[in-house]
Amino acid sequence: MFHLHVWPGKWDLPTIDSQCLAAVLHLQLAVPGRFDIVECANPDLSPSGQLPFLQHEHRSISPLSSIVAYVSNLDEDRAPRPCDGIDSETLLFAPSLDADLSAKQKASSVAWTSYVEAHFGDLILNAFYAHPINYVRLTLPTLTSVLHFPQTYFVPGRLREMYRPRLEAAGLWDTTSPEEVEEAQPARGWKTSFAEAVNRPREHEDGSEKVRKAFQKEKILAKARTTLDHLSSLIPQGSFVYGATPTSLDALLSAHVLLILHAPLPNPLLKTLILESYPTLIDHALLLRTKAFPSQPVTPTSPLASAPSFQLRFDDNSSKAQNVTAIEERPHPPIQALSHLSFQESIQLSATGFVRLARSLMSVRMGEERIAEGEDIGDESGQDDTEKELDKQLATGRRIWFVAAGVGLVVYALLTGVVQVQLPNGDEEGEDNDGEEDEE
Secondary structure, three states: OEEEEEOOOOOOOOOOOHHHHHHHHHHHHHOOOOEEEEEOOOHHHOOOOOOOEEEEOOEEEOOHHHHHHHHHOOOHHHOOOOOOOOOHHHOOOOOOOOOOOOHHHHHHHHHHHHHHHHHHHHHHHHHHHHOHHHHHHHHHHHHHHHOOOOHHHHHHHHHHHHHHHHHHHOOOOOOOOHHHHHHHOOOOOOOOHHHHOOOOOOOOOOHHHHHHHHHHHHHHHHHHHHHHHHHHHHOOOOOEOOEOOOOHHHHHHHHHHHHHHHOOOOOOHHHHHHHHHOHHHHHHHHHHHHHHOOOOOOOOOOHHHHOOOHHHHHHHHHHHHHHHHHHOOOOOOOEEOOOOOOHHHHHHHHHHHHHHHHHHHHHHHHHHHHHHOOOOOOOHHHHHHHHHHHHHHHHHHHHHHHHHHHHHHHHHHHHHOOOOOOOOOHHHHHHHHHHHHHHO
């Protein structure tokens, strides 16, 4: 059986990440009943350092593109066994969702998949990580609610900084003013270190700041309209991209749409745009969700119910759901709930992530120093010397980190009462000595 590790689910979705949601939808369409969902809050467990990742036998596969390729190349002899209580003879097994596409369609699918991941992915990351109010009020609390100590302190910020160069290159990084973050700050606590890292807000917002905000908003909307116009034109009315059968591109596109529509973003700029102007994308997402999970049709209480003309689409998709259910059996994948690690395990995994991050940063820094000094990057002897020096620095940093972690663990144990130190009482010792003298 496949074990798909994804970020935990919220907002009536099996996961809070678009790539993870695309993996869930893809496996549900390709190999239903043969995988379970493992809620995971530690990206460092993945071979790529990002979720999702798939475990099958002794293999761990990541990222999403590698998962799709691995599943697509399976044959029935290597098919994972069904989940407990499910008859394999009644299950669908279509590991390659793109098997029926022509060579031209496959090439088109690859190109549009890259387009969705790059352009629609940038819009998703902007909504969740770059926009200050959305990050402070939704993304940060959501991540800290599923992370364990001490990862709550650094993982959200590490993810945000990881996406920052990508969004800056796309022109979608919000250079927010300090007062906007301060206004978005929830109740003060140890989980709100991001909001405390900014300066005090100014009393009044000047005209230039208002112009900057308006310009940034229009810039995001312009990019969103261009991206969504192209994607909406791909989808025939009431169908999938390449006909009546969903493909890997359909799963990826629907995952992005479903996430942005379900997430309760405080500033729903992109969500409002899709609801008001792109009913084709909503219909497509509803249709694929009904196809993947026919036993869970969308109801009028869903977050999608705010879409214009939703009742008509709901009625249509309800009838489609009944037809799909009668033809196909797609049992809902079992979910292994998130299990919190012990303090020692959290320290160990944090050290792994720290070493991985430090190694990548030091490699970049040393490479830049070598370029500045005019060294030949292609020289193998220079690379060996660089790697040796890097290993020495990492070894030293690793020892220092473990010493600091050990001291912190001892202090934590003493402060929380896990370990209690009892000192001898001087009066009791004196009484004991007097008793011994009396006996003598």
